[in-house]
Amino acid sequence: MTLKDTIASYIRYNHWANERLTQWLQTLSNEVLYTETNASFASIDLTLQHMKNAQFFWYEVITEGDVKKLDETIVAKSIDKVIDQLLLGSRQMIETYTKFTEPELAADIKSPVMTRSRHDFIMHVINHNSYHRGQIITIARILGAVSNIPETDYEAYFWDQQTNAKA
Template sequence: MQHATSQSMVYLMQNYVNYNLWANERLVNWLRTKPEEVVKREVPSSFPSIQKTLVHIWQTQRYWLSILRKEEMPQSNDEYTGDLEDTYAGILAQSKELADFVSAMTDKDVHDTTLIVSPWFQSDFQNFEYIIHAVTHSTYHRGQITTIGRNLGFTDAPMTDYNFYNVNGKVNA
């Protein structure tokens, strides 16, 4: 029975990162239909624009991928200066990189623990917990982007729910 549970966990992690890629693709494709100046407009939120929220998602996914790879995350205190299309391309490429990496993980890789010692926290969790956190974090901020967009007059946000992906998205993924 343990083997079936392990296989289920690997499947779930692979499905979850593929969902994340799919949801980010839907979000970016939707945002590409919006005026650049509105997507970059500063508004009251945890990150002051849709673009800056996308950059945060991208950088955070990069961080968690570096954790899973057991690599040092390159430190940069520089403010992001790329244009909007660079942001779109970057988050999508990074989401694909995360999905590809997790898709190649074995049962052992998914269940191994990784020690993190950072200025903000210390943990030694199984890798699947970090994967869940990375995707959940991105989902949280996709919701913020939808709300920011709504406040900027965008009323046609795409559905990016996990269940919608499982029912409809995988068919077209």
């Protein structure tokens, strides 16, 4: 498998996992979505907003755009809008990042604080989202939402893709 194939698979996985998580979140009460805890971003809502903002920040870095143009304002209790924007961002990642060539993926690019290969930054975004999806599920469990929790592991993505390909 080439670097391009690996990156494309992980990018599609990230969107799939975001979709599974947000579909489940839309079944939960506002109390669970907005209640603050001692988590790093306090609530599910605020954690999703952080994920959304990070995806757009890193999109600008990875495409060598302008991070200064971003609006990272936190808008409390706007979960539907945040979900739409998170999914928009992960679809945008698929549309853009899968078009990068092997040399473009290997190319060094600059973030505001470091220079790394484009594929390193792409993998960072995906890993970052995985980390926070886990936090969201933990917050939900602490608040009593323990039914129908989606599995969002990379392996579950493969299983889902294989199962749906047979259907």
